[in-house]
Amino acid sequence: ASRPRAAVWLRRFALEAVLAPAYLAAGLCKIRYDGLADQFKGEWISHYLAAKRHESLAPSLNRRIAAAPALCALFSLGNLTVEVALPLASILAARSRLAPRLRRAAAVAWVGFHVSIFGLLGPNFIRFAMLAIFAADPTADSKPNGDAKPADARTHGDFARALAATALLSAWFAVQLRSDVARLTKSFPLNQRMEPSAAASIHPRRGGAVG
Numbered sequence: 001a002s003r004p005r006a007a008v009w010l011r012r013f014a015l016e017a018v019l020a021p022a023y024l025a026a027g028l029c030k031i032r033y034d035g036l037a038d039q040f041k042g043e044w045i046s047h048y049l050a051a052k053r054h055e056s057l058a059p060s061l062n063r064r065i066a067a068a069p070a071l072c073a074l075f076s077l078g079n080l081t082v083e084v085a086l087p088l089a090s091i092l093a094a095r096s097r098l099a100p101r102l103r104r105a106a107a108v109a110w111v112g113f114h115v116s117i118f119g120l121l122g123p124n125f126i127r128f129a130m131l132a133i134f135a136a137d138p139t140a141d142s143k144p145n146g147d148a149k150p151a152d153a154r155t156h157g158d159f160a161r162a163l164a165a166t167a168l169l170s171a172w173f174a175v176q177l178r179s180d181v182a183r184l185t186k187s188f189p190l191n192q193r194m195e196p197s198a199a200a201s202i203h204p205r206r207g208g209a210v211g
Contacts (some may be wrong), residue, residue: 011103011134015103016090018104018135019131021087038076039077040077042071042072042073045066045075045079049062055123058119058120090145103135114126161191
């Protein structure tokens with residue numbers, strides 16, 4: 001964007017209304033369906049690796065990690081950091097002085113996260129890596145104070161973009177709220193997972209099969 005305010009808005013929208021909510025939703029989904037205890041044990045990582053071993057770029061490494069409970073637990077804790085801690089911090093500290101550094105740290109973690117998944121589990125959401133780099137925009141944070149306040153005044157377009165971002169974020173969470181209502185009203189079988197079809201296609205069941 002040619003206008004400083006628009007450039008800042010685009011990066012913040014990408015991070016605060018797209019990336020951070022997406023990662024946070026993924027992390028909470030794992031906690032919700034697999035339980036918090038599993039996030040520390042790392043057993044679910046072993047199931048993922050077993051289900052995707054034929055798509056791995058390094059099948060032998062895949063098998064070694066799956067057979068090492070300590071490594072699986074370490075990977076699981078890393079996933080919890082990437083999909084819960086970093087997104088929450090990115091949203092809550094978006095206006096603090098630490099925001100520029102936090103964006104860089106989150107971008108590096110997210111890119112590394114997707115590259116490792118690509119190598120161990122095969123093609124997945126690698127496209128998110130480019131979006132993370134765009135949201136961080138290291139060149140824009142080269143100044144000590146990060147996103148310096150632009151001199152131009154707010155316009156009606158600025159408010160319209162803010163409303164659009166809010167509407168998109170609300171629609172994003174509406175899907176989850178609809179899922180919860182369906183479960184609470186028992187209008188959907190409780191023994192079935194309620195994940196978006198794209199997510200369900202890559203989430204392995206306990207038996208090792210991929211849904």
